[in-house]
Amino acid sequence: MVLENWKTNRFVFWVMSLPGTFWLVVFFLAPLSLVWILSFGEKTGILTIDITWTFDNYIRSFEAVYLKVIWKSIWISFLATVLCLIIAYPISIAISFAPNKWKPILLLAVILPFWINLLIRTYALIAVLRTRGYVNFTLEWFWDSANAILAFIGLGSFQLLGAEFDALPLLYNDFAVIAGLVYVFMPFMVLPLYANVEKLDKSYLEASLDLGAGHWRTLRSVVIPLTMPGIISGVILVFIPALGTFLIPDLLGGTNAQMIGNVIERQFKAANDWPFGSALSFLLMYVTFGALALRALLSREGGGMDV
């Protein structure tokens, strides 16, 4: 398929490419460049910022307070990614080995929550996790039932289960943030894993089982190495948005469950320190591009990573 050289029809080429280029340069590249320039600025008053080309904002990002936040963001995102991987791997294997007529339905079931607003999904989790939420409500019901049974068999007066039901603190802490990240970003992990497990030549597994390896050994030495591109893809696809997330820790996390996204948001809204916020945004962006470059590099070495 030979594409037309742009020189043969310059007028059409310019007319068709100009709106998109214009929009992206003016309303995307220019704003980002502005943030980049601001990140070398100095705040001189409430509303005035001098561009002094200082690196102070970047140096400040490595102060203990912010280093701790960055470290915590990385740690929480890492935990969420690992949990996603542990949960998504069996799901993708199950979908891949399911009967053909079930596959699209199961895949659709994984993707469907994607279409639902992130905010609403997070909000739905609040209703589940809060002190008077459905999880604690269910637990309380079990507690009441257990107490009733104890009372019935004559042990009611000993208060074996404590004087009253203690609701589990499931919301407004790091646990809630990790649960929220896993809940929201799970499809990002399932899709690349599924694409790789599906592509996997199943006769390798048969050969491995045939040669005496157990299911666990087959999984460890055959399936996982062969689906490594999918694992790497999924890990990066979950880790990057998890690292930059702002909404989930904001709504589900407590006052100490702050991630880098929340710190950036605070600099631009409440704290009103745009230069510092800009520096943090660009650090986040560099990490993102680094991860994407790593993925591209690994995919080139691994030879073909579709998702």
Place this chain on the structure above:
Amino acid sequence: MPADTSIQNAAPVGVGPGKRSWWSAKSELGPLDYARRWWMKLFLGVMFAMLYAPIFTLMMFSFNDSKRNVVWKGFTFKYYIKAWNNDSLFLAFTNSLTIAVLSTILSTIIGGMVALTLWRFRFPGKPAYEGFMALPIVVPEICMGVAMLVFFARIGWPAGMPWPLNLSAITIAHVAFSFPFVAVVVRARMSGFNRELEEAAKDLGASEWQTFRDVILPFMKPGLIAGALLAFTLSLDDFVITFFTSGPDTVTFPVKVYSMVRFSVTPEVNAASTLLIVITVIATALAMKIQSPDKGPAH
């Protein structure tokens, strides 16, 4: 993987008896029928239940006749009526729809043109241009959000303008992250186009515009519709970027829900959320149906 075929031939298909693990000993399952094992089914069932339970309870309790949101007290529509009569919520919804419609129209036109450029022409620096066009898809949302905040604060526009115009900042931001998605969808559609049709049309004397209108556009249409629905959903759903771009008088639906959620969990929010879920799921389902090659109106 070039080694596939040789191994496939060398390995006997199917596994002999005696190799079964303890958990499949009493069934007639093949060794690779993982999906049919009960523990796998149980696992899948539990996972899907956990994935959907929060959303379903949210939708269910929007019909619950109780303020406390925990115990089912009976069916009611009153929170929908309440949400409808909540002026600021209604205005936010109108704002969101207005922005989504405007952004969809612009994104579809711009994205379609970009897709056609990339599909039709070769030009120096094309890979870099393609990477540039994909940039809004990969940049972290919060970075794009703050960039929009800084940009519109800097140019001092359109703050304080009358109603539809004050939404233009959000609309512009939405177009910036939507049209690359439209371009991807439309380009995927165009890759199935037979270029000879275009050449034939031009050979037969059709002008550039006539060829576009009568040959290319009809083929593009499913891709354009799918892209438009995608842009609509993206715009309607976006919270993070809108949150940074919106001002006190330009609150969109997700931003409004956010402030309500921060305040408390109420059935009214459930009702509003359910409405948004239904709208976006229908739009995306339509987009997928149109986009899929076997079901969509292909030619």
